[in-house]
Amino acid sequence: MKEINYSELKKGGFxxxxxxxxxxxxxxxxxxxxxxxxxxKIYEVANKYGRGYVHLTARQGVxxxxxxxxxxxxxxxxxxxxxxxxGACGPRVxxxxxxxxxxxxxxxxxxxxxxxxxxxxxxxxxxxPHKFKIGITGCGxxxxxxxxxxxxxxxxxxxxxxxxxxxxxxLCQAVCPTKAIQIDEKNKxxxxxxxxxxxxxxxxxxxxxxxxxxxPGYLLYFGGMFGNNIALGKQILPILFSKEDVHxxxxxxLEFYKKYGKQGExxxxxxxxxxxxxxxxxxxxxxxxxxxxxxx
Amino acid sequence: xxxxxxxxxxxxxxxxxxMTFVKAKxxxxxxxxxxxxxxxxxxxxxxxxxxxxxxxEGHEILKVINNNDGTxxxxxxxxxx
Numbered sequence: 103m104k105e106i107n108y109s110e111l112k113k114g115g116f117x118x119x120x121x122x123x124x125x126x127x128x129x130x131x132x133x134x135x136x137x138x139x140x141x142x143k144i145y146e147v148a149n150k151y152g153r154g155y156v157h158l159t160a161r162q163g164v165x166x167x168x169x170x171x172x173x174x175x176x177x178x179x180x181x182x183x184x185x186x187x188x189g190a191c192g193p194r195v196x197x198x199x200x201x202x203x204x205x206x207x208x209x210x211x212x213x214x215x216x217x218x219x220x221x222x223x224x225x226x227x228x229x230x231p232h233k234f235k236i237g238i239t240g241c242g243x244x245x246x247x248x249x250x251x252x253x254x255x256x257x258x259x260x261x262x263x264x265x266x267x268x269x270x271x272x273l274c275q276a277v278c279p280t281k282a283i284q285i286d287e288k289n290k291x292x293x294x295x296x297x298x299x300x301x302x303x304x305x306x307x308x309x310x311x312x313x314x315x316x317x318p319g320y321l322l323y324f325g326g327m328f329g330n331n332i333a334l335g336k337q338i339l340p341i342l343f344s345k346e347d348v349h350x351x352x353x354x355x356l357e358f359y360k361k362y363g364k365q366g367e368x369x370x371x372x373x374x375x376x377x378x379x380x381x382x383x384x385x386x387x388x389x390x391x392x393x394x395x396x397x398x
Numbered sequence: 399x400x401x402x403x404x405x406x407x408x409x410x411x412x413x414x415x416x417m418t419f420v421k422a423k424x425x426x427x428x429x430x431x432x433x434x435x436x437x438x439x440x441x442x443x444x445x446x447x448x449x450x451x452x453x454x455e456g457h458e459i460l461k462v463i464n465n466n467d468g469t470x471x472x473x474x475x476x477x478x479x
Binding site: 208269271272273276277279304307308310 | 441445446449450451453454458459460461462463464470472
């Protein structure tokens with residue numbers, strides 16, 4: 103009997119089940135988005151080859167359980183006809199998760215879907231020392247939990263106040279969750295404590311006269327993990343305003359992990375072992391031409 | 399206290415999202431363009447979201463008063479449709 107290469111099957115999105123001879127197939131979903139046509143095909147495949155149901159994973163993935171070993175090639179072929187590919191398991195860049203972002207959600211600051219698609223094209227399934235999760239969330243509401251990821255991205259806004267159109271209505275002070283904004287109506291002045299500001303953009307979105315302007319950007323978090331060991335990702339860079347800088351930082355992060363990470367070591371543990379300072383220097387080097395972004 | 403005279407008063411302190419915004423929007427639909435509504439709402443989620451949503455609907459936030467009792471009062475002028 104031909105020997106089964108479980109590692110290769112896992113790499114291709116097929117995970118061995120408790121039940122002998124059955125596999126749960128993970129699908130490639132980018133940014134949590136599936137078309138109606140793709141859903142229809144998944145429905146057909148789950149009925150035909152599985153047991154008529156799917157499992158939704160915690161990271162926006164879809165898995166079809168109870169696929170027989172002998173049906174794997176047929177399942178892959180049928181799904182590919184609807185543009186659905188197998189998902190990634192094992193030590194590599196996993197599904198890029200994303201909330202609906204600014205193209206759909208009124209709270210969204212950045213276009214998360216677009217960024218998720220770019221990240222998927224550039225980094226998905228890259229071989230690494232261990233699993234590597236990238237998650238993108240559109241604003242401070244953090245629906246996609248940026249800090250839980252090995253690399254999390256959060257939409258943010260750096261607010262700037264313009265006196266000329268301000269009516270001192272008081273809304274910005276009322277909506278600021280960290281009380282960073284103080285209004286001095288008597289002297290017609292507004293101050294913002296930059297240390298307290300979390301770049302959530304509520305002042306910009308709420309301002310009735312648009313006297314708060316905002317420059318959209320990206321906050322990045324590194325080294326989050328939520329498995330057997332739990333750690334929140336750390337923000338070690340200031341807000342980045344250019345998407346290309348974000349990609350330079352992601353690329354530098356993956357290169358750092360490939361260079362320093364040991365097989366089976368989560369990225370956070372690599373950072374703790376090798377040193378956050380060394381990592382930060384590598385990231386700053388990757389975007390050194392954009393030093394103006396560091397002017398806070 | 400405010401020097402702005404409101405045509406309509408609405409208290410949404412007993413409602414939660416999304417009914418806070420729904421009630422405000424429904425009340426404003428019965429108003430004439432240019433009329434002013436005074437809305438009392440809780441701090442937290444209502445003050446963060448209701449004025450912003452009204453702004454997105456084309457209305458004008460004139461004034462915000464912190465009542466210092468966990469509520470805010472806002473004055474909104476109905477905008478053109």
